[in-house]
Amino acid sequence: MMEEAREGSLSVSVQTIRVTEAVRDGDALTFVVISQKLSGSGEYHVARTHEDFEWLQQCLFSQEVVPGILGVIFPPLPAKPQLNAPTKVLKQLGFLAMGEDWRTYCRALETYLQQVAAHTMLSKNKCLENFLTSSEPPGRQRVRKGIFNRLSQAMDGMRREGHKDVDDFFQTERDNNLTLTGCSKSATERFIDVVLTEQKLAVACGHFSTSLHLCVEQEEDSTVLAFSKICVKLSEVIDSIKRNFESVAENNLSTMGLGLDLESRYQEAEKEMLYRRTCKLVELETASRNAERAKPVKKAAMDELKVAAEKEFDHVSGVAKQEIARFHSARVELLRQALILWCEKQLETARDTSTRYSQHLQAFKELGE
Amino acid sequence: MAAEMEPPPLGDAGQTDFREIEDGEGLFVSTVTTLESPEPSSPDPASMPAEGISTNSNGPKQEDISLDDDPEDLFAEATEEVSLDSPEREPILSDGPSPAITPITPTAMLTPRMGLGTAEMFERSLDEIEEDDSGDIFDMHIAVSDPEKVGDGMNAYMGYKVTTKTSMTIFSKNETTVRRRFSDFLGLHSKLASKYLHIGYIVPPAPEKSIVGMTKVKVGKEDLSSAEFVEKRRSALERYLMRTVKHPILLKDPDVMMFLESSELPRAVSTQALSGAGILRMVNKAADAVNKMTIKMNESDAWFEEKHQQFENLDLQLRKLHASVESLVCHRKELSVNTASFAKSAAMLGNSEDHTALSRALSQLAEVEEKIDQLHQDQAYADFYLFSELLGDYVRLITAVKGVFDHRMKTWSKWQDTQLLLQKKREAEAKLQFANKPDKLQQAKDEIKELEGKVQQGEKDFELISKTIRKEVSRFEKDRVKDFKVVIIQYLESLVQTQQQLIKYWEAFLPEAKAIA
Numbered sequence: 001m002m003e004e005a006r007e008g009s010l011s012v013s014v015q016t017i018r019v020t021e022a023v024r025d026g027d028a029l030t031f032v033v034i035s036q037k038l039s040g041s042g043e044y045h046v047a048r049t050h051e052d053f054e055w056l057q058q059c060l061f062s063q064e065v066v067p068g069i070l071g072v073i074f075p076p077l078p079a080k081p082q083l084n085a086p087t088k089v090l091k092q093l094g095f096l097a098m099g100e101d102w103r104t105y106c107r108a109l110e111t112y113l114q115q116v117a118a119h120t121m122l123s124k125n126k127c128l129e130n131f132l133t134s135s136e137p138p139g140r141q142r143v144r145k146g147i148f149n150r151l152s153q154a155m156d157g158m159r160r161e162g163h164k165d166v167d168d169f170f171q172t173e174r175d176n177n178l179t180l181t182g183c184s185k186s187a188t189e190r191f192i193d194v195v196l197t198e199q200k201l202a203v204a205c206g207h208f209s210t211s212l213h214l215c216v217e218q219e220e221d222s223t224v225l226a227f228s229k230i231c232v233k234l235s236e237v238i239d240s241i242k243r244n245f246e247s248v249a250e251n252n253l254s255t256m257g258l259g260l261d262l263e264s265r266y267q268e269a270e271k272e273m274l275y276r277r278t279c280k281l282v283e284l285e286t287a288s289r290n291a292e293r294a295k296p297v298k299k300a301a302m303d304e305l306k307v308a309a310e311k312e313f314d315h316v317s318g319v320a321k322q323e324i325a326r327f328h329s330a331r332v333e334l335l336r337q338a339l340i341l342w343c344e345k346q347l348e349t350a351r352d353t354s355t356r357y358s359q360h361l362q363a364f365k366e367l368g369e
Numbered sequence: 370m371a372a373e374m375e376p377p378p379l380g381d382a383g384q385t386d387f388r389e390i391e392d393g394e395g396l397f398v399s400t401v402t403t404l405e406s407p408e409p410s411s412p413d414p415a416s417m418p419a420e421g422i423s424t425n426s427n428g429p430k431q432e433d434i435s436l437d438d439d440p441e442d443l444f445a446e447a448t449e450e451v452s453l454d455s456p457e458r459e460p461i462l463s464d465g466p467s468p469a470i471t472p473i474t475p476t477a478m479l480t481p482r483m484g485l486g487t488a489e490m491f492e493r494s495l496d497e498i499e500e501d502d503s504g505d506i507f508d509m510h511i512a513v514s515d516p517e518k519v520g521d522g523m524n525a526y527m528g529y530k531v532t533t534k535t536s537m538t539i540f541s542k543n544e545t546t547v548r549r550r551f552s553d554f555l556g557l558h559s560k561l562a563s564k565y566l567h568i569g570y571i572v573p574p575a576p577e578k579s580i581v582g583m584t585k586v587k588v589g590k591e592d593l594s595s596a597e598f599v600e601k602r603r604s605a606l607e608r609y610l611m612r613t614v615k616h617p618i619l620l621k622d623p624d625v626m627m628f629l630e631s632s633e634l635p636r637a638v639s640t641q642a643l644s645g646a647g648i649l650r651m652v653n654k655a656a657d658a659v660n661k662m663t664i665k666m667n668e669s670d671a672w673f674e675e676k677h678q679q680f681e682n683l684d685l686q687l688r689k690l691h692a693s694v695e696s697l698v699c700h701r702k703e704l705s706v707n708t709a710s711f712a713k714s715a716a717m718l719g720n721s722e723d724h725t726a727l728s729r730a731l732s733q734l735a736e737v738e739e740k741i742d743q744l745h746q747d748q749a750y751a752d753f754y755l756f757s758e759l760l761g762d763y764v765r766l767i768t769a770v771k772g773v774f775d776h777r778m779k780t781w782s783k784w785q786d787t788q789l790l791l792q793k794k795r796e797a798e799a800k801l802q803f804a805n806k807p808d809k810l811q812q813a814k815d816e817i818k819e820l821e822g823k824v825q826q827g828e829k830d831f832e833l834i835s836k837t838i839r840k841e842v843s844r845f846e847k848d849r850v851k852d853f854k855v856v857i858i859q860y861l862e863s864l865v866q867t868q869q870q871l872i873k874y875w876e877a878f879l880p881e882a883k884a885i886a
Binding site for chain 2: 214353
């Protein structure tokens with residue numbers, strides 16, 4: 001009763017897909033997704049929850065008919081945000097949980113949709129069209145498990161991860177991926193620590209500034225007045241320092257932080273694909289062995305199985321090779337944009353802050369002269 | 370004075386506790402009463418033993434305290450960590466007369482005038498000192514530098530070079546360099562405190578002792594924290610000396626000049642807290658605290674009432690500020706550590722990256738982060754040495770200010786007690802008029818005469834200390850404004866500089882990021 005994923009094309013322009021805001025509704029978040037019609041005649045405006053996103057992802061996984069689908073690097077979907085547990089959600093989501101009003105999280109969802117919509121195979125899935133354009137929330141119909149089962153089976157027994165590859169290209173890719181996944185995860189975690197400390201510094205400055213205000217005396221005496229004035233002026237300086245830390249932290253998390261997070265999750269996605277292929281390889285090798293050792297009675301059947309496994313494996317490898325090429329250029333572009341934006345924002349903040357500090361310095365030099 | 374006393378026959382235990390209160394000869398110093406007056410026959414007009422406290426030369430002799438010169442004394446230069454709240458912060462007053470017996474100023478001619486209280490003589494000379502500028506504007510710079518470890522093991526100590534540059538005429542040379550150790554500084558403070566605190570001068574407190582810090586240095590631990598400790602101490606010693614010489618009276622004190630100019634100084638031993646003198650100090654401190662609570666002063670001067678309250682408030686505020694800044698310094702250090710850590714992982718990411726341009730950009734990123742880390746460290750250093758230490762200095766200074774207010778209370782109390790005693794003596798004399806004891810009557814009359822003089826003196830002392838405190842508070846408040854302003858400007862300049870550097874780093878990085886194809 002559930003429609004098979006049909007060939008179709010997306011009716012919206014990929015680059016215009018936006019997740020503009022997150023609306024809190026009790027314990028759940030609803031995201032506003034906007035996209036422009038390709039025909040130019042307007043836009044689609046829909047509200048989706050995280051369950052809806054999950055439904056989309058599962059739809060994509062369950063495209064059985066597409067040969068070699070296992071070779072696809074599926075764009076990673078961010079985990080569901082826990083609203084009432086700030087420390088847990090930070091552990092789980094990292095940078096995506098930081099920043100105001102879930103802005104960073106929305107950006108991550110946006111990237112996800114854009115990546116799906118830009119993917120030649122995935123974008124043809126009717127579910128995507130449905131997701132982006134239907135005013136009704138996509139039904140919470142049970143998606144046929146199908147391939148999803150096989151996928152999850154594949155993910156069990158990670159012992160196959162170290163299985164030697166028959167193809168140098170893939171072996172190298174698997175090794176690099178392993179290193180990069182570790183590096184980017186580590187870099188992300190350490191950058192989170194940096195941003196958290198910057199936020200702590202902003203709070204400490206706030207306390208300092210407040211304490212300074214407590215030193216102000218209502219006094220007639222001119223020297224005591226002069227000291228009070230100094231305290232007030234100093235608290236203004238400390239407020240500037242505070243604002244600087246807040247900006248720097250915000251810049252960090254919304255550009256480089258987000259970039260590192262995306263890179264990290266994207267690398268994980270590649271890892272999963274490579275693993276699926278490795279599992280297929282193991283299947284093929286098993287089938288080959290079986291065919292070799294088969295008794296004449298079973299030989300024909302075993303041979304058939306072997307041929308089928310071979311065919312599937314080749315399909316998957318073919319798709320995988322293309323995906324890997326796409327993946328590399330996509331992630332370089334992602335990081336490039338993140339680095340440029342980060343640098344530009346920090347430069348702007350640094351210049352603003354420098355001006356403000358210079359003004360304070362001037363004001364202090366002129367005090368009481 | 371001695372003529373009036375009947376020394377108890379030896380071995381007669383029954384009479385040993387009956388003494389005229391003013392006679393302290395051979396007695397243990399009474400730690401509770403403050404009625405003892407300075408010995409008028411003291412050969413040293415410049416040394417003013419504070420009443421009732423350990424400075425009384427009739428107190429336990431140095432020889433009884435064997436720990437002072439004990440070379441095995443592991444804690445020769447250190448005590449427990451002294452926190453901002455520790456009672457040890459109270460000034461350590463010198464035992465015995467100061468070795469600087471020469472008159473206070475070499476220019477003013479002082480002739481000891483018999484019959485006058487030494488306080489009055491002192492007052493005159495100090496007033497003269499303040500007005501006698503000899504045309505000298507304050508121009509002095511003291512640097513404490515070159516910390517060098519002398520000796521080995523637990524007897525080791527840090528020697529510091531003290532360089533004084535000045536154009537003022539009261540100093541014999543334009544530039545002098547001497548070597549001093551920490552206990553020398555403590556000794557100087559101790560002498561100044563015993564001379565000036567009790568007459569109302571705010572003597573800048575010496576830097577704190579530290580058992581943890583010094584032990585590390587002694588055992589030769591050459592790590593970052595002991596280097597930091599030495600630097601912190603060096604800076605504190607420098608600030609201490611500068612504050613001391615900025616005080617117009619203290620600047621001209623012979624002990625100060627000797628400290629800055631003599632090549633050799635007698636070792637100050639009674640500054641060791643765990644010595645017998647140190648323990649005695651603690652006992653007296655406790656007794657003092659009890660005493661403070663029992664003095665109820667009738668404050669006739671609203672100014673003092675207000676100022677006292679103001680300083681109580683200021684104390685609390687400054688401590689709070691200090692805590693805020695310490696927290697700031699702590700977080701900044703944490704930021705530095707985290708930034709360095711991130712820089713390393715960014716470098717690793719760059720190394721593992723195949724794409725050449727991206728790899729280079731990531732490596733550049735790592736370098737930028739490392740430089741930023743250095744900026745964080747520099748800024749933390751500024752936070753600390755500028756603000757935190759300034760606030761700490763002022764918290765300690767406030768303690769000295771409060772001490773001076775307390776001394777005024779004690780002075781008043783002493784005056785009042787003397788008056789009460791006079792009253793009693795008068796009543797006793799009246800009674801004696803009717804008893805037929807001409808000897809006793811004469812004795813009573815003599816005592817009354819003496820007490821009348823003392824009451825007069827007490828009043829004068831009180832007026833003097835009140836006057837001095839007013840001046841001192843005014844000077845303190847002016848200096849405070851100047852001090853803070855100077856430090857804040859320095860701090861802002863460091864902030865501006867850091868930002869400029871940061872801008873340069875980002876500007877250099879941007880083309881690298883854009884170059885990724």
